[in-house]
Amino acid sequence: MFYREAGQFKATYAEDNRIFTIRQDRIGFALILAAAFVLLPLIATHYIFEAILIPFLIFSLAAIGLNILTGYAGQVSLGTGAFMAVGAFGAYNLMLRIDGMPILLAFILAGLCAAAVGIVFGLPSLRIRGFYLAASTLATQFFIIWCVTKIPWITNHSASGVINAQKIEILGFAFDTPVTKYIFVLVIVSVMALLAKNLVRSNIGRSWMAIRDMDMAAEVIGIRPMYAKLTAFAVSSFYCGVAGALFAFAYLGSVEPEAFLLDLSFRILFMVIIGGLGSILGSFFGAAFIVLLPVFLSISVSFIESEVGHTLPSGIGSSIELMVFGALIIFFLIVEPQGLARLWQIGKEKLRLWPFPH
C-alpha cells in the first residue's frame, strides 16, 4: 500500500547491493532511527529505559551474536550465557587493573577475550554436529561459569562473588542517567548490528550459510569448514561478550556469575528461534518479544486479578510465564519455523503487491 516502486530502477550494482533497495524501506528505517535516537529519549520514562529499552537492546546484541552462530552458520549453541559472562568480567577486570583504560577499548578487548574463548570451545564443532555440539556448548557453559565463580582473581576476591561495574565515562562525560546510558547502548548496538549485516551479506556470510545448508558442497567449492566455523564462533562470541559487558555496565550495574547461568542461554536461544533464524532483524524482533512478554503477562495477570476479585496464588505468575514461553516456542516452530522475521517479510511482500493477492 505504501510502496511506490515504479521508477526505482538500479543503474549500478552498488545501488542493487544496498541493504534497503526500495526508497520506502529506507524512509521507514530512517523514521525508526529517528524515533530511537530522538523521540524516545524525549518521552520515555526512567522505568521504560531501565526495564525495557536498555535490556531489549542488550539482548538484541546477544541475539545477533547467537543468530550468526546458529541462524547463519547452523552451529547450535547453548553457551551464550558463558560468553556474556566472559565479556562482563573481562571488561570489569580490564577497567579495574589498567587505570585510565577507555571504556570502549575495554569493551572491545573484553569482546576479543570472549572471541578467543569462543574459538577454543568452538574447536569440537569441527568434528561433531547437531545435539553433540549442543552438548559440548553446554560443557562450555558450565565450565566457564564454574571458573568465574571459583577463581577469586576474576571477581577481585569479592566474598559474595558480586562485582560493581565501574561508571561509564568517555572523555569526561559520565553516562550515568537512564537516558545517557540508553544512548550509549543504542549507539553501540546500532553500529554492531550494521557491521553484522555487512558480514552476513558478503563473502563470509555466504560461506557460513553454505556450511549450514550443505557443508559437503561448501567444502567442494573451496570453503574451508574450519575457517568458516571458527570465524562464526569468534564473531558470535565477540558480540555476546560485548553484550555481556553492556549487561553488567549499562543494565545491572552490579553483577554476579549467577546472572549468566544456562537460563540466560535458553532465553537468548528462544529470542533467536521466535525472532527468526538467519535474520539480523529477527534478532531484534525476538529480543523485543522476550523482553516485553513478562511485562505483558504481569499486566494481564493483574488485570484478571482485578476482574476476578481475588488474587491468584503468589508463585502463579512465574509458572504461567514459563508455560507461555514453552507454548510459544512450540507454536512458532509449528506455524512459522522462520519466526517473526518471516511474518514481517510476508507482510512487506503483501504491501508491495497490494491490491493484488499475495
Next chain:
Amino acid sequence: MSEYAPHDTFPNLLLHHARVRPRHPAVREKDLGIWQTWTWSEVAEEIAALAGGLAKLGFKRGDNLAIVGDNRPRLYWSMCAAQILGGVPVPMYQDAVTQELIFVLQDAEIKFAVVEDQEQVDKLIEARASCPLLSQILYDDPRGLRHYDEPFLHSIDEVQEAGRGHLREHPDFIAQEIAAGKGSDIAIMLYTSGTTGKPKGVCMTHAALLAAARGSCGFDRLDADEEVLSYLPMAWVGDNLFSYAQAMVAGFTVNCPESGDTVMTDLREIGPTFYFAPPRIFENLLTQVMIRMEDASALKRRVFSYFMEVARRCGAEILDGKPVRLADRLLYALGNFLIYGPLRNVLGMSRVRIAYTAGAAIGPDLFRFYRSIGINLKQLYGSTETCAYVCLQKDREIRLDTVGAPAPGVEVKIAANGEVLVKSAAMFEGYYKRPDATAETIDQDGYFHTGDAGYFDPDGQLKIIDRAKDVGQLANGALYAPNYIENKLKFFQYIREAVAFGNGRDQVCAFVNIDMGAVGNWAERRNIPYSGYTDLAQKPEVYELVRECIEQANAELAQDPMLADSQVRRFLILHKELDPDDDELTRTRKVRRGFVADKYRVLIDALYSERRSQFIETQVKFEDGRSGVVSAELAICDARSFAPQAAKQAA
C-alpha cells in the same frame, strides 16, 4: 525548457544535446541485472564511430540501411549513423518471416543491414539468395555467431573500432557529413503493414518528422527529464515518433527492456513518465487486473469494487479538473491512497504524466477505466503517412468516443464519401519508388486521403467510425460500418476479435473469437471443464456469455440513429484464434477482412441461412512451423436486437 533547438536534421540535434547536456542519460538498456546507461556525449561518440565504420564499409549517401530486431540502443544508434551519412534507415518487424523481409529488402534495394542477433542473421542469410544487393550485415548480440565466418558478417563492435580508426585519420569527417545533410532529406522509410495490397515504403523527411515531434512535444510540454520505455516494434511509426524523434527534440531518456518477455517488470522498474501502447495492451492489462482481483480475499475485493465504483463516478472528472462534490473528492483521495495509487504502482504507471493509445479504436469503458484511476490516457488518431498523429486530445477536454480536435498546424476536412482528408507540414514525402500510389493518396491541393471514414461532432472533435473502403450500406441503405461494430464487441473482456458481415445484406452477422485468458478464468470459476481453445469456444455456457455481450452492444447501437440498423442478429464462435501466421490478421493484429471472408465463405452462408450449426475444417500453422488441421461443428445462435430509440442524449 519549452522551446526546442531549431536544428533541421537529427544528427545536428544529436550534436546539440551532446553539447548542451553531455552527462544527461540519453539511453539505458537492462543488461546483466542493471540498467546500463549512456549519456548524450557517450551516445554521440558511439554513433560517430558507427557512422565512420559504415562509411569505411562503403555505405554512401542515399543508400538504405535495413534495421531488424528488438529495441536495442545500438539499433537506434545505427539509425542516426545512417542519417549522418545521408542514408535512410528502414526498420522492419523483428517477428516477420523471411518471405516478408525479402519483399522489403528487394523493394528498398538494401545493401547494408543492421540486425540484433543470430535469429535475424539466419533470416537475412536465407534471404540473400533472392537479394543479391545485400552485401554487408552487422549484428549486435554475438551469442551463437562464433562459427559464422561469412565475409559479409561483422559485429558492430568491430565496425565501431574500424570507424574510430577512420575518424582519427579524418577528424572532421563527421562534421562534413552532417553539414551535407539538410531538412528536406529523407530521414526514415517505414513500410505500411499493407492491409490493402503489398506494403509500400512511406518516406518521411527530417523536416516532417521534426515538425511532428516539435508539435507533440510542445502540445504535451515534454522536457529532457521524461523517461520513456521503448518496447513497441521499431518499424511502427509510433515508436519512431515517440522513442526517436521526440527524444531528439526534447532530449529525454529512452529505456530499452532486457527482452521481449520482461517488458512488464522493466516497465515497473523504469516507471516511465510518458507511455504509449496500442489498445490491445491496455485491454490485456485490464483483463489481468480483473483476473488477479478475482483471486483476492473477500475483504480486499469488496474494498476494491467499492472504490472502483467511486472512481467510475468521479475519477475521470477529477482528472479533467471538472467540479466534483467535496464528499466524492475526499472519497477519491482516500481511494487514491488505498487502491488507485497502489494499482498504478503495480502496473508501473505511477509516474505517467501522459499516456497515449493509438493504432486502433479503444473502447469507451477501457478508456474510462484508466482515466478514472488517475492515468492521463489520451487517444490519438493518425497513420504512418501523417507521421502518427492528426488529432490530439487536449488535457481536460477528453471525450471518450472522439479522437480530439485537429493538432496545431494540421488541416482536416471530410470528403463527400465521408473519408477524412489531412494536410500538414508533418506529412510524408511519398511512397518509395511508387509515384502512382503517391498520386492516388495525395490529391492536387495536397490533401492526403486517410482511407478512414468519420465526421466532426458539434464541438469540433473528430469521430472516426471505420475504414473508408469497408464502409458500406445495408440492403435498406442504412450506414454499415463493420469496424465500429467489431470494436463495440471487442470492448468486452471476453471477446478478443470479431468480424462483422452485412454489406449489401438485410441484417448484420458476426464471427467471434473468445479471449482464452478471460473466458478460461470465467469457466474455471464456474468449474466448467474444458480441454482447449476449440472445446471452450463451443461450450453452450460460453455461447450464452457472448450472446449477453452482443445484446448489450446491440442496446448501445440502438441509441445511435445512424447505426441502429446494424445490430448483430446472428453470430458464431470460431473454433480457432485468427492469427497473423495464417494471414488472417496483419502484423499489428488488424483483421484482413477480404481474406477472412473468402476463407470462411461456408460459415458466412450458414449465418445467412436458417442452419443452427455448420461443420468447418481449416489449415493451421503452429508456432514451430508445422501445419495441422483444426475442425469443429460450430453452433450458430441468434441475438436479441432492440427497437431504435429516439436520438437519446449519449451517455
Next chain:
Amino acid sequence: MRPTGEVILDLRNISLAFGGVKALTDISFDVREHEIRAIIGPNGAGKSSMLNVINGVYRPQQGEIVFRGEHRRNMNTYQAAKSGIARTFQNIALFRGMTVLDNIMTGRNLKMHCNLLQQALYWGAAQREELEHRRIVEEVIDFLEIQYIRKTPVGRLPYGLQKRVELGRALAAEPSILLLDEPMAGMNTEEKQDMCRFILDVNDEFGTTIVLIEHDMGVVMDISDRVVVLDYGRKIGDGAPADIRNSQDVIDAYLGVAH
C-alpha cells in the same frame, strides 16, 4: 570443437572400497586438456565414486593420481577446488537457504580475498570486490539464461532450473576442469538440448576440460571426444564414442549378460 591438448589428469590403478564393498578396482584412464571425457556405465558401476576420487571427496586405497604433472596418493577437496576443479552433484547440492544469485556468488569465494574486518566495514575494499565479482556472476547468469530467477530462493525452483543453477555455481569458479555428475538426469528433451548447448559452449568458449557422467547414449555419442565405460567398479572400455558403441563388452554390460 577445440583441438584437445596433452594429458592433464592421469588416474592410475585406482581402487576404492567402503569396508567390504569394493566400489572401484584397478581403474586407469587419462583426461586431456580441452577434452569432453564421458564416463558411462550401468547404475552402481562406480561412476560417481570415480568423480569423488578426482575431486578428493573419497580417498582411494590404492592407485595414484597425476594431476598437471604432480604425483599424488589422493586429492583433497580444498586443493582440488584451489587448482581449478569444479563439479556438480548427482542429486542437487544447492544451498537451499539462499537465492540463485547468492548460490552462484559462493562459487566465487576462492577469488575473494577481503578479510573479516574489511567485510564488516563493507565500505571500500569489500564493496568494490563484491561488486566486481557480482558482475562476473551476472555474465554466468546471462550465459545460462536464468536472469528472470536471479532473486528467487533456490528451494522454489523446478528440478531442471536447479541443475542449471548448480552448473552456474561451478562455472562461477572459472574452473579449468568441470566434473558433471549426470547433469541431464530427469530432464525433458528441450532442457537436455539447452544443457548440451551450455556444455559445448563452455568447452568451446573457455576451453574448459569436461568430465561428464551421462546415461543418455545419444548425448554421449554427440558431444564427447572419448568415453570410459565402467561396470561393477571395473573399466571395460575406453576410446572414441564410435568404437565404444559397438564393443561387445559394453553391450553386454548394458544388456545385463550374466557375470
Next chain:
Amino acid sequence: MDAQFFFEVLLGGLLSGVMYSLVALGYVLIYKASGVFNFAQGSMVFFAALTTVGIHDMGVSLWLAVPLTMIVMIALGLAIEKFVLRPLVAQPEITLFMATIGLAFFVEGLAQAIWGAAVHPLELGIEDVPIQSVMDSTGIAISQFDLVAAGIAAALVTALAIFFSKTRIGRALRAVADDHQAALSVGIPLQQIWGIVWAVAGFVALVAGLLWGARNGVEFSLTFLALKALPVLILGGFTSIPGAIVGGLIIGASEKLAEVYIGPHVGGGVEGWFPYLLALLFLLVRPEGLFGERIIRRI
C-alpha cells in the same frame, strides 16, 4: 585415602549412576522410536514426582497415587505426541530438539502452576540407612535405599530390553526408529506407536521421579536431571539401551570420584562440568558413542 573409602565412593557413584541411566533410558526410548531428542524428559520426571506427591498429600495412599499418576503421565505423553510431534513430523532434527526445550519449560510451568513450587518430601517407606550386615562385614556404608533403587532400575531395564527385542510392538518400535516412511509403508500405525512410546517414557519418568524424589526431595532442581543425562547419552550412544546403562554407571562413578579426588584441589563443584568434559573427550574419539551405529554420510 585408603582403599575402603575409595570403594565406598565408587559404589556410591555407581548407584547414583543407576539413577542417571534410568533417566537416560527415557531419552533413548523416545529417540529410538521417533528420532526426537526429548529435552523435556527431565521436567517430565519432575512432573511425575510432583503429581504423585500432590495426590498422596490429598490423603490418597501411595499405592493408589502411583497408578493415578501413571494415567496422568500416559495422557501427557499422548498429548505431547498429538500437539507437538505430529505437526512437526517433517521438520529437521534441530527444530524438534528446540521444540522439546519449549516443552520442558511448559511442563515445568504446568507442574508448578498445579502443585505449587514448594519442596515436598516424598516418603517411599525405604529408609536411607546403611545396611547393617554389609556395614559390619566390609565396613562400607551402602544405603539400603540405593540398593533397592538399583534393583528396581535393573528390573525395569531388563523388562524393557525384552519388550524391545521380543514383542511385536517392540519390533515395530525399532522399525519406526530406523525409517518413518518405511515403517508406514508396511502398515505400522505410526501415531499409535509413538503414543505407546511416549506413554512408556512417561512410566520410566515416573519411576525415576519417585526414586530420585525420595532421595533428595521433589523440587525444581529435578529438571536439571536432563542435563545430567546428556553426557550419559553421548557416552552410551543415543539409540542403545545397554549404552544408556553403561554410560550412566561410568558417569555416576567418575563424577563422584572426580569430586572426591580432584574437587578439593580446585575448589570443588567439579561435579557440574566434569561429566561433559569426559563425554566430550570420548566424542572426539568416537563420535557415535559406545554402542551407537556408525554414521556414514553419502553425498
